Amino acid sequence: MRKPLLSLVAVLGLAACATEPMLGPPPPPPSGSASISIPANIAAALSDPSRPAADMVRDQARHPGEVLAFAGVKPGAKVADLIPGGGYFTRIFSKAVGPKGKVYAYVPDELTKLANREPTVNAIARDPAYSNVTVILNKLPNFSTPEKLDLVFTAQNYHDMHDKFMGPADLSVVNRQIFKALKPGGVYLVIDHSAEPGSGLRNTEDLHRIDSAVVKSEVTAAGFIFEGESKVLRAPADPRKANVYDPSIRGKTDQFVYKFRKPASAR
Structure with a gap:
């Protein structure tokens, strides 16, 4: 039996978390962060004229070029964008992987029913x-795709899967399903x-934040190897005590970008 819907305020907050841009001036570049070379396929995807102008404005804060380069997105890749919201990254993935690639925009059924509209x-x-x-x-945690993937990607939504509006989803099952969906050597990127x-x-739920140590522990428990972190979205000035939509911090939150890999020997 389905649980009662959340209050209207909670529903609207959820919709914003999944689909709305993080507003405000971008955080300063992390101190000591190395310059990242953006591959040609990703650079072309970012400058593609099909992208909405509003998405391009968001690039300065979200650093999609550096993020996709860190993930290793190549032409022909098969990618799942888990909880894609308005499709900001979906569009970039589509052009970066090209006509021989494939992008699966994976929307949990729980989220669609809660929002009461099509994705x-x-x-x-x-x-x-x-x-x-x-x-x-x-419906989560039944993550599955029609073919094996090179990358499963989720941005600003891992914490949502732990919230009551998602059940909460059993992340031990979700992460194992993602592990199965990836090719040997495939990447799971969590922001x-x-x-x-x-x-x-x-x-x-209250701040829309998660302890990065929990993410690392849960994902590696599913069999993944933690390969490293990009610090491109780090913001040391964020005290991490405010809701991410609070005007004092919105658009300037500290974010972790964790890269996990399925062992090449795994099946």
Whole structure:
């Protein structure tokens, strides 16, 4: 039996978390961060004229070129964009992997029913400019795709899967399903808003943040190897105590970018 829906305020907050841009001036570049070379396929995807102007404005804060370069997105890759929201990254993936690649915009059924509307990303999949995009609607934790993937990507949404509106989803199952969906050597990239160290899951609902140590522990427990972190979205000035939509910190949150890899020997 389905649980009662959240209050209207909570629903609107959820919709914003999944689909709305993080506003405000971008955080300063992390101190000591190395310059990252952006491959030609990713650079071309960022400058593609099919992208909405509003998405391009967001690039300065979200650093999609550096993020996709860190993930290793190549032409012909098969990618799942888990909880794609409005499709900001979906569009970039589509052009970066090219016509021989494939992008699965994976929308949990729980989120669609809660919002009571079709996923925003459906419009992208219907656009001939993004013909390699397919939307998958499926109830978590039953993550699955029609073919093995090179990359599973989720941005600012891992904490949501721990929230009550998602069940919460059993992340031990979700992460194992993602492990199965990836090719040997495939990558699982997780971006999220940082909570205070040691806070665990305490702030997933009230602040929309998660302790990065929890993510690392849960994902590696599914068999992944932690390969490293990009610090391109780090913001040391963020005290990690405010809701990510608070005007004092919105658009300037500290975010971790964690890269996990399925061992090449795994099947």
